[in-house]
Amino acid sequence: MRAIAVACALIAAFTLPAFAGDAARGQETFKACAACHGDRPGDLGPSLIGVVGRVAGTREDFRYSGPMARAGFVWDEAHLGAFIHNPRSVVAGTRMPFDGLADDRDVEDVVAYLASRK
Ligand code: HEC
Structure with missing residues (x-):
């Protein structure tokens, strides 16, 4: 009985990814970011290509x-x-002039989109 419970817990842990974001949807939501993060020289914000895995x-x-x-x-x-949810809660004093996205699903989708851009 206990073994079955442990097995079920393990299966749940491996089949529920921490982020189940939808990258295609995230690309749409990212339009709110692209005004500043458009990968153009002189943009207000840095390029976010390959941001996952980079030191801030x-x-x-x-x-x-x-x-x-x-x-x-x-x-x-x-x-x-x-x-993305609340920029200043992670980097107090950041000068990113953006208050964050309130909706958890929007945040997860944008993270999935960023992770897909190498
Ligand atoms: C109005 C302009 C603006 C908007 C809109 C904006 N950002 Fe930024 N972003 C910035 C600036 C400026 C910085 C640099 C902040 C600093 O140096 O403190 C930055 C920094 C970042 C960084 C850190 C990058 C690094 O190289 O370490 C990430 C990640 C980021 N923004 C993600 C986003 C996402 C995702 C969105 C949309 C949900 C967004 N930003 C919307 C201007 C913006």
């Missing part, structure tokens, strides 16, 4: 705020999700 605030072609340049963590799904 380290693109050579962008001048970050002090807090972002010193953040020191790697952008993984968890950090991105929290930042």
Whole structure:
């Protein structure tokens, strides 16, 4: 009986990904970000191509705020999700002029879209 319970818990853990975001939907939602993150030189925000796995605030072609340049963590799904939901809760003093996306599904979809852009 106990073995069955453990097996069920394991199956649940492996079949429910932490982020079940929809990248195609995320690409639509990302239009709110693309005004600043459009991968054009001179854009207000840094390019987000390949952001998953990169240390925060380290693109050579962008001048970050002090807090972002010193953040020191790697952008993984968890950090991105929290930042997109509420930027200042993750990097206090960031100068990203955006209040975040309130809807959890929108956040997960944008994270999935960002993870798909290598
Ligand atoms: C009005 C402009 C603007 C909008 C809209 C905006 N951002 Fe930003 N973003 C910035 C700026 C400016 C920075 C640099 C912040 C700093 O240096 O503190 C930034 C930084 C970031 C970073 C850190 C990148 C790195 O290289 O470490 C991520 C991730 C990010 N934004 C994601 C998003 C996402 C996702 C959205 C849409 C949901 C979004 N941003 C909307 C301007 C914007």
